[in-house]
Amino acid sequence: MKTIDFTIDKSEMLRYTGHRGDIVPPHIDRIADKVLSGCVAAVTPRSVVRRYSIEPVTDGVAVGNTGLILAGKDIKNHLSGCSECYIICVTAGTGADSFIRTMMAVDTVHGLLADGAATAAVESCCDSVENTLREELKKEGKYLTWRYSPGYGDFPFTQQPDILALLQADKFAGVICTDSCMMIPSKSVTAIMGIADSKPAHRQRKCDTCPNKDNCNFSCR
């Protein structure tokens, strides 16, 4: 069991609940602190990381000899110039989901903040996994692009089940997919990162490539 270092950044947690950088009133701040520490104790982060050789094909990118093709021009673009990639699955675990349910039973304020805290937790776990990989690649003189997930751009999230199956995410991280391509535990992420020989161009902001960018209350500004 590999432990994943993570922190829950309070401002991130609040951003996921729609906070826009104004003052947080004390009665919310107090609950936020309580929920944050509860969430840190409750989450059970796990990850699966795999490295594959990749090859561009007409409709996307072929992953090693696994038969999986990551579909779309956006993922192809993201991985252009890379001959390998990492595919990762990171989850805040069933502990995060049960914590959110318990907090929701207290009231919607606790529930909402717990949801934000768990989202911040899984994002931090992803950062931690990504940073570890980036450091490891440095030793090889290689670079990492940023995390690209099913649902970004024209990379369909209907590929989620295939990606999870490839990683055996059920076995190694306890993550499964419903028929409608939702991951359970709900605070889970899959992502593709390209491995490049030269430093990739400056990464775009997360929100720029999001299909929901015009309709989102939580964008980072």
Next chain:
Amino acid sequence: MNVIEYIKDNILLLDGAMGTVLQNSGISPGKYPEAMNIDHADVVASVHDAYMTAGSKLVLTNTFGASAHKMAGCQYTPRQVITAGVQLAKKVRAKHGGYVALDIGPLGRLLEPMGTMTFEQAYEDFAMQVKAGVAAGADLIFIETMTDLYEVKAAVLAAKENSNLPVFTTMSFEQNMHTFAGTALSSMAITLDALGVDALGINCSLGPVEMLPMAKELKKWTDKPLIIKPNAGLPCLVNDKTVYNITKEDFAAAMEEIMALGVNIVGGCCGTTPEMLKFFFDKAKQRTKTDISARQPVSAVCSSGRTVVIDGVRIIGERINPTGKALFKKALETGDMDYIARQAVEQMNAGAHILDVNVGHLGVDEKEMMIKTVKKIQSVCNLPLQIDSSSREVIEAGLRVCNGKAIVNSVNGEQDKLDTILPIAKKYGAAVLGLTLDENGIPDTAQERFAIAEKILANALAHGIRKEDVFIDCLTLASSAQQEGAVETLRAVEMVTKQLGLKTTLGVSNISFGLPNRQLLNSSFMTMAMYCGLKMPIINPNATAMTDAVYAFNQLTGADVGGSAYISRFNAEKAQKTADISVKTNVYSMEDLISLGLDAEVKKFVKSLLKVKQPLEIVQEKLIPALDKVGKDYENGKIFLPQLMASAEAAKKGFDAINEYIVENGSGNFEKKGPVIIATVKGDVHDIGKNIVKTVLENYGYEVIDLGKDVPPQAVVDAAMQHGAQLVGLSALMTTTVKAMEQTITLLKQSADIPVMVGGAVLTADFARQIGADYYASDAQAAVSIAKKVIK
């Protein structure tokens, strides 16, 4: 000799990995490895043969994934691959002797509350597999690699109710002694032992070295034969391949250490090979069976994630019970499960260790409500449960869906009661609570109550229930009516504790009935009773003085080792107190109180207003204007969502006060508007937005019927028709589930002309129109505006 007889005197050698060996056979197992039982029967048989040649006495059939969900899309049915799998294994067995176990793995879908599969659906899937395995002639059923105790329970019940075969069960743990799904090792052992499986243990996920401490832990909780079936070390990812890299020497050495603990059913899991196991088996065969030394009996109950050992005083929370609680009764009548969930979490946070669950109320289907309630509580709270009903059917229904080991409340000295309830407790592996009364009522003397306790114990033992799972309630009588009764009760507690060695419970608060300063009498009596041996007071844990007294008692008697529970309770309380904002209600307006989210103050304020104003006036003149103001602030971006919700929750407390007033006085009722039906659509499990809309709509006086998440289109239509809905609200998070939303709307519009509003992350006003919705609600406040427009 069947396998149960065999393991009495022998070490049982199991087989090793199937999947990894199949992969090396040169034929790719593909998406459905179980289909090989038909397409490449010879290859599968050769794996069984290799293990039996290496010394395995038992092989698991190649049916790990032979379940409806995992086989979906395969040309063969689960039944076909199970039949073929058992038959081919039996052919190999004919050559070597030994046993063929029907292998059952996880269903591939997560059960409620984590996922969407119900306990009952899981049971049906497993039952199908068991029946197929029995028909094909398997010698036993081996349920393995499970991570959710609830799923295991469904499988074990399916195995026991559809066959007479022995049942072996193993789960996969991480090194923290929990599974991915949060099942604790101790809870697994306690629950499966109580459910009466024939052997239990651990497989997969870890190597033998990591399993050694787990084997030690298992021994603390069960006397059942233990199974250890580890991987060939920890998995390493070498490029795109999973590799297990323990040597056969290290595997054997670690396994021998495990066997020395008294683990006599051993084999391998992922990455192990016939060669590796042969090396180990050659050594294992030189050993004789190690018997596990007698274990100190432990009184314990558990949920999946939490084990509660009755080695100090443990509080049974009594609040999930409608007796004398008008709001609880109303919640049962309206099916308000969120109210019940809140009661559970409140008691957990107040310091309860076990929750009593009683939902008996005139006009409510108690059995159905018990099932719903147990499932709801389990979804928000991990305390073990005590299933409380006078009906055998209700008790059985509650125990069946309870995840963990529960307590049955109750039996008593009536022979009829003992004969009907004890077999149920035994079957579902529950502890029993016995009341010291019988056909003649409650005896006056301690001696007579002791005699009934003896009778209950004797009957429980005769039904195979262990002594440590029998709890006795010596019964509290009102001190106002029978003053001498208190001392008799205490005497009985002492006698049952010392002479029978049983743990006792008492419903404490009866003692003060009809007298002033009830809390004083309650806590004094409870402290006296604890000193006489009372182990499980049934109390309201929200009554701080009572709960504090229990924590103090455990500290003073040393049951709370190191005082950790005591210290953390009172340190947390101190922090809470310093953080509380003290408010003088009279200097704040309702608007201020609601905008600051001061729920307790809002409730107080409303209560004081109820002395001079009608409920409707308070709602229209005070609560709604205050809500409108925060609603406007939210729309204008002055406050963010948690603030809006804090105000909504505070207002809700005000409405609670009004509801209590109406229920108590039976007057001043005001009509609710609606109803509005809300649901998160089929396939979608993200319901936070829907919950927010519900809270806000309720505050504006709408009756909201919440159908929950993952709701099929037909269920929405049925509910809308049944309740005469005036508005239906649907939520969906992703584009995949918006399809289900569209289907729901189409179906709804075919049946009735009910306006539909929709919301969710990927929706826009345009998108909403495209799928046929009448309204798009961008947030909860917008939902209120729509409701105002639609419902006049």
